[in-house]
Amino acid sequence: MLGRQLNAVIKAVAGRVMNGMKRVFSGVQPTGSIHIGNYLGALGQFVELQEDNECLYCIVDMHAVTTPKDPKELRKNTLDVAALYLAVGIDPKKSTIFVQSEVPGHAELAWALMCNAYMGELSRMTQFKDKGRGGESTSAGLFSYPVLMASDILLYDTDIVPVGGDQKQHIELCRDIAARVNNRYGGVFKVPEGRFLRTGARIMSLDDPLSKMSKSAVNPLSSISLLDDGPKIRKAVMRATTDSGGEIRFDAENKPGISNLLNIYSAFSGASVAEIEKKYRGAGYGTFKNELAAVVTEALTPIRTRFKEIRESGVLKEILRDGAERANEISEKTLKRVKERLGLGIA
């Protein structure tokens, strides 16, 4: 196993250097069910990028425990996300898939970064503020969550981070911390770039098109899970909040509901919003929604089928162990460099 793994690593690294490949890193939390927002904003990009880049895709379970989680459920969700990664088309022969807590470097580097991140900048993170957190009993982990995320990224000398638009501020913070450490200690980190899509970056909730589709929403019809079946998808789409006036036209400000559905239609069908508007000119919301439900169902059915096969096949743990081995390999090198520059440990 070790020999095979080492060979694969040498090949991968040599290949990357020779082809001038970029390194890609991203992560998804194993909390709740993965929805079409996650897919259109992030996972779809993961699949596309693996063709020409060296990609590492992580299941960030340490981020999940920033708020208490049921241990059994967390482990189940971790394997579910791994299976979904494969089901949407991430290929373990091309990409490294692994679980964050299986690579100790994430926590280790996070400490060094924590000492270079400011309370002020962390307090300004909108995701933290939006959650109404910041009270006496908020965990320090939740507050410093974006520093752990910066650690995930910087640990691998990452070039590109494909994420949804909600992560923009976290990516900026990661870049700021990297630049600060580089300034203080001299060239330690590569400063990464975020990669955001135009159509899928911000899929909104179906029952409230002014807030983003979220895993933690109470109403199950506010989102569509990648594992939902046809009837559930149809129900959620048909009940989706639309706007007054029956016209199918993109206008994010005045018609946020229909605009969100147009975005979803466009992202799943590959047709442009203008083409879809033209197709449904004069048609009612009912017809449009009916066909949207069919488009989404057609896209998700093979994912659901593959997910079930993979989840039952018993291949996951082996893939995740191999992935962690490869990730450890890279991360140990970065950590050695960081410790040297910061003067940690003994030479």
Ligand code: AMP
């Ligand atoms: P999370 O489940 O919070 O770890 O998110 C996984 C990925 O999905 C991240 O890259 C998020 O930016 C992305 N994401 C989450 N919600 C949405 C959404 N409503 N629209 C687009 N992307 C999203």
Ligand code: TRP
């Ligand atoms: N914070 C991200 C989210 O909630 C998940 C995440 C953790 C991540 N570490 C990361 C994304 C590193 C990209 C890169 O969606």
